[in-house]
Amino acid sequence: MSEPKVLFEEHGSVAVISLNRPEKRNALDPETVLLFNEFTEKAKDKKYKSVVITGNGGGFCAGADLTPTGDSMGWESVEQALNEGYHVGLNNLISMDKVVIAAVEGPCAGIGCAYFMSSDIVIMGRSSFFQIGFSKIGLIPDGGSTWLLPRIVGYTRAFRMASEAQRVMSEECKELGMCAEISEDGNALNDALEMAKVYADFAPIALMRTKKLMRESFDRSYHDQLKEEARLQDDLVGSKDNIEGVQAFVEKRKPKFTGE
Numbered sequence: 001m002s003e004p005k006v007l008f009e010e011h012g013s014v015a016v017i018s019l020n021r022p023e024k025r026n027a028l029d030p031e032t033v034l035l036f037n038e039f040t041e042k043a044k045d046k047k048y049k050s051v052v053i054t055g056n057g058g059g060f061c062a063g064a065d066l067t068p069t070g071d072s073m074g075w076e077s078v079e080q081a082l083n084e085g086y087h088v089g090l091n092n093l094i095s096m097d098k099v100v101i102a103a104v105e106g107p108c109a110g111i112g113c114a115y116f117m118s119s120d121i122v123i124m125g126r127s128s129f130f131q132i133g134f135s136k137i138g139l140i141p142d143g144g145s146t147w148l149l150p151r152i153v154g155y156t157r158a159f160r161m162a163s164e165a166q167r168v169m170s171e172e173c174k175e176l177g178m179c180a181e182i183s184e185d186g187n188a189l190n191d192a193l194e195m196a197k198v199y200a201d202f203a204p205i206a207l208m209r210t211k212k213l214m215r216e217s218f219d220r221s222y223h224d225q226l227k228e229e230a231r232l233q234d235d236l237v238g239s240k241d242n243i244e245g246v247q248a249f250v251e252k253r254k255p256k257f258t259g260e
Contacts (some may be wrong), residue, residue, distance in 0.1 A: 004020060004223055006019055006020055008043075009150075013047065013189060014052060014199065015039075015050075015051045016052045016054065017043065017052070018056050022057020026059050027062040027063060027064065028086075028111065028112070040089045046184060048098065049204065050099045050199045051100045055104075055106075058105050059105065060102070061108050061109070061111075062110065062112060063112050066137075082142060089115075095215075099121065099207065099211070100118070101120065101121045101192045102115065103123050105131075105189075106128055107131065111142060113130055113143075113145055117178075118148070118208065121175075122193045125187070125188045127170070129170065129173075131165060132149070132162045137241065149241075153177070182183055202257065203257040204259040213225070240260040
């Protein structure tokens, strides 16, 4: 019996979701997309404090499976496949009320780049690369890539990366602010797990609201963002986590946050 195309593992309070089609460089077929969506729903459980996504076998994700058995996606149209398939998992990553860390080894291409950019933090292996290659097959970037990439690297750089299908190596990704850290090849997952464990100890409500505020800031004016910050800060001041954090600071110890 073959292994599932996506794996879900628990590492303490860290949920790890791994694409598991190494023979296809973790290209996405319908079963893989739906399993990934299912596991991102599972990762929302409050017992998980942070989430790591990765790909097994030395490749993060080669994009959609374009082989004859993989390109139909099992839906009636590409629009339906995106809206009812891919977008479910991508929205789960964006809206997850905890940090999502991508551990990237080898190629990250096509719509795999959307999963990369929908994570909060990316750690790349030194030889890994990012390539939005849709233009090579006469298509446009999708999965939110046309929204995310210009906001990360700016319009001109994003346009050239997409239209020229540029292969962007890990070092340049770091320089552009696309990834946070570079690991030696083969160590990205371990380093991501260590970072995820650090984030698991942070105040969960404050972390969730920081992520939400920053994600939603693109859709608000500066004035509206100030008001939303004030509203949420007023709710947090005096909370159990706030009191614990202040006491731990005064007592020079590590705080023990409970999410209250």
